Amino acid sequence: MTNLFDPRILSKMERLDLVARFVVEGFFSGRHASPYRGFSTDFSQHRQYSPGDDTRRIDWKAYGKTERYYLREYQQETTLTAHILVDTSKSMAYASGQLRKIEYAKMAAACLAYLVLDQQDSVSVIAFSDTLDLAISPTSRMAAFSDVCEALAPIEPEGAGDIPAALHQTAQVLKRRGVVIVISDFLSDVEAVVKGLQHLRFQGHDVLVVQVLDDAELTFPFSGATLFEGLETNASVLTDAARVRARYMAALAAFLETLRAGCVNSEIDYLLADTRENLDKVLVAYLLSRGKRR
C-alpha cells in the first residue's frame, strides 16, 4: 500500500499547497475534531463599555438583562502566531537519493502552515541563510496559504548560512510571543546554535526544532577513497571513507546529543527528521509540542 506521507512520493507533486492539504487532511481524516480548535475564543470576563470601544463587541444579551453596556472579553485576545523558519543555506541542497533536504523542509513548512491556518491561527514563514528573508508576514487567513506555498516553492539553497546569527536576529525581530518552528540541518557550531535557540526561548517563544538530515549523513554509507567536497565552502576532504566512518558516526552522535540536550534543557521541542521519514512525524511533533504548552 502506498504510504500517503512518504516525502519521496509527495515531492513529485508539483504544487506545494496540494502536498500540504493532502498531508494534513489525510492526517486528520477519520479523527475527531481537533481538541485545540478555537482555544483563542474562550470566554474570560465582561467589561463595562467605555467610549472608543468597538461597538461590535457589545454583549447585547447582557444589555437586555441589565440595561448596561458590557463588552465580552476572551482569554486570548489574538490568535496564536506560528513563525516557521526554513534554512535555505547551501547545505540544505544535499541529497543522497531523490529528495534534497530543502524539499523536505519546504514540504514540512507547508504542511505546518496549513495546519496552523486550518486551526485559525496565524502563520508567518521566514527563510534564512546568511540573512533573514521574510517570505510571508503573519496571516491567519486560509486564503493566504497559497501565498505561503508560492513563497516557499521557488526557494533554492544558496549561501554559506549562519544559523546562530539567524536565530538571534529572529529573536530580536519577533516582538510578539508565538511559536517558532525552526527547520534546518543545524550543521553549524552546535553551542552557538543552542544559544540562538535559547535566545528565542528567552523571548518567550515556544520553540520547535526540526533537524532535517539526509540518510547518508546519518549512516555514512561510503567506502573506499572518496573526495568529499563542501557545499557551502570550497573545502574538500580526501579520505578512505570506510576507515573514518566509525569516528564520523561517533562525532555525529555526540553532535546530535549536544543539540538535543541543549533543546531539552531550554524546554525546546526537538525532532530529528530523516528525509526518508514520513511528513506526518513533523505534524505529530508540532501538535504534541502545542499540547504541552497549552
Add this chain to the structure above:
Amino acid sequence: MTFLAPWMLFGTLFASVPVLIHLYNRRRYRRVPWAAIAFLSEVVVRSARRLRLEEIALLILRTLAVLFVALAVSRPLLSGTGAGRDAVILLDTSASMRYREAAGSVFDFARARVREIVSGLGPGARVVFATFDSDARLPLGLQPTADVRVIFDAVDGAKPTWNATDYSAALAAAATASRGFAPAKPAVFIVSDFRRGAPALEQGGPARTEAPSGPLYLVRATDADGENIGIDRLSPAGEVFTSSAGQLAAALSNATSRRVTVPVTLEIDNVPAGTTPVAVNARAKVTAYIDAQALRPSGSHRAEASIPADAYAGDDRVFAAVVRRPVALWVSASNESTPFIFAALSSAPPDAFSVSRDFPRAAIGGASPCDGYVLASRPPTGPAAEEVWSRIRAGGFLVFFVDGRDLPATTAFLAASGDQALSKLLDGVHVVEGKFHPQLAASHVVTEFIRKSADLTLSSVDVSRIADVRPPRQEGFETPIVVETPGGALAFLVLARVGRGRVAVFNAAASRDTGNFVVTPFFLPVFFETMAYLLEGASAPGDYVCGEPISIPVPAGAASVDVDGPEGPLAAEVSPAPEGYAAAFTPAAPGFYTIAGRTIAVNVPPGEADLRLADTRLVERALGGAVIPDGDVATKVGLGARGMEISGALLALALVALGLEMALVYLFKRFA
C-alpha cells in the same frame, strides 16, 4: 647466500605492486558533494595521523608478504648453516650405457652426473657409492665415506658391463645402504639412462620389499632418445601358438612315409629354447617339424613343411606353430665322464631332456631339433666344430667341460667359435684341473655356500647368487663362479655369448680322473642351474649377432659407408639390393653400431637393446622417485648441500605477514 632458482628473483619486483596499488588508489577516488564538510574535516584531521600510520603498517606487511613469496620461490640457501647432504648414489653399468652418442658414451655422461652430485652434496657429506646392472655392487662397501677423492676414484673405476638392467637390485641396495645412515635419511640417486627395454619399467615397477628411507632421485644420464633399427624390424606374433608335447607326439604317430612339402609362412618373433617350430594343418591332425635352421629368429618367413601326404587334403590351410617339447641335447662324453653326465641328466624331471649321443656325427647337417650340446670329451674339430658353433650362434647352447689333458684341441675348438674373448680364454694361463681343495679359500666358499642350501633342487640354487660369492669379473665374460689359485684368479665357470647362443665353460673335467668336481655335492645344482641359464639364452628380439652379416638399406652414392662400433671404425660395402642399395658388414664384437646415422644393437642382452628413452611418468611411477633431466643435477635437485634452504621459512613468514595484515585490517575497522 645463494639461490637455487635465481631467475625467480625477478619476482621481487612484484613487491612494488602493493605500493603501486596504493598510489593508484590515491589518484582514483570518487567525488561526493557533502554538507557536513566542516564536521567531516574535523574528524579526518583528528584521524589523519593514525590513518597514515595504519596505511603504512598495512603497506609494509603487504609488501613483505609479496617479497617473502618471491624470495621463497628463488630457493635461497643460507651458506654455512647446514652440513652436507648424505647420499646413496647408484650408477647404472648395464650394457645400454655403452651406447655412444655424438658427444661421447652415455656411461661417461653418467659418471659426470655422479661427480656433479658428489660435488653438490657439500662439505662433510657421507656417501655410499654403488654400481648396478643385473646385480648391485658396492666398490667402497656399505660404510659411508666422506672422502670425495675415494669416491671419485671408485666412479672412475666403474665400467659398463654386458648385463641387463635390474632396478630391483638397485633399489634393494639403496634400501640396504640407507640403513647405514640411520637415523638420518640419505637422498638416493639412481643415475641411469632409463630406457624402455628395462623389465622393471616395462612391467610397471620392480618387485620391491623395502623402499629407501630418503628421497629418491632418478637422474637421467642422457636426454637423447636413441634408436635401434633392429627393433623397428620386429613383427607381431601372428599365428604362432604353442602346443603340448603330448599333442605333438599324437600327431606324429599318424605320420606315414609319404610326405608332401607345403609352403608355410611363419610370423615369429623368436623361437624360444625348448620349443620348435612346426607346421599344423587346418584340421590339426598333422604336425610336422620345420627345420629351425631354415628360420631366422624373427620376422616373416617362408618355409617348407613336410607333411604326410595322406593327411593333407591339398586345400588345407597350414599354420605355423611353436610347440613345447623336451630340451634336445646332443651329448658327447668320454667313458670316464659318461656316468656322471647321464646320472645328472637322468636325475632331471621326466621329459626334461631328449638326449642323443650320436654326436657329433648326427649333429652335422641333421634336420632334427637340437637345442644344445653337452661336451665332456675331446672336442670336435674341423667341419664338426664349425657345425656346432654355427648352431650355437643361431641360438643353441653349449656346456663344455674342459679337460686339461688335451689343451691344444680345446683351444682350437674355442678358437673355432669366432669369438675373440672365448678364443683367448686359455691363452697364457695354466689350466687348473678342477679339483676342489678345502684349502683353496674361494672353492671353500662355493662349497660352503652349496652345503648351506638345504634342498639342492633346481630352484634352490640361483646362479646369480653364486655369482655374488666372488665379484671380480673379466671383461667380455659373465663369470658367475671363480676359484682363486696361487697363480692368480681364473674362472672356474665362464659364461659367454656367442652369436645368439650361450656357452658355459667349466674349467674342470667331468671325470674323477682329473678332478673332483663331479663328485662334489654342488655338481648337480650348478649343472642344472647352468642348463636353465643357458636355456634362457636366446637373444632379444630384433637383435643382431656377432658373426652374422648385417645389411642396412642406404641411399645410393657411395661405395662404402662408415660404421662406428665398439671395435672402432669399419667400412660397410654398399651394393645394389632389391629395393635400392644396402650396406653390409659383419660385427665381430658385441655393442652398439652406428651406421648412416642409425644405431643397431649387436649381442646386447634382452632389455638393453631398445634405446628409446622410457617415458618420464612411467619411470617415476615404476620406481617411485622423481626424474631429474640431464643437466645441473645439484641445482635442479636442490640438495641444500652448501647450506640450509630457507624457502619454507620464507613462505611461513609470508603467511605470517598476510595473517597480520588481515588481523590489522579487522582491528582497524573494529576499533576505528
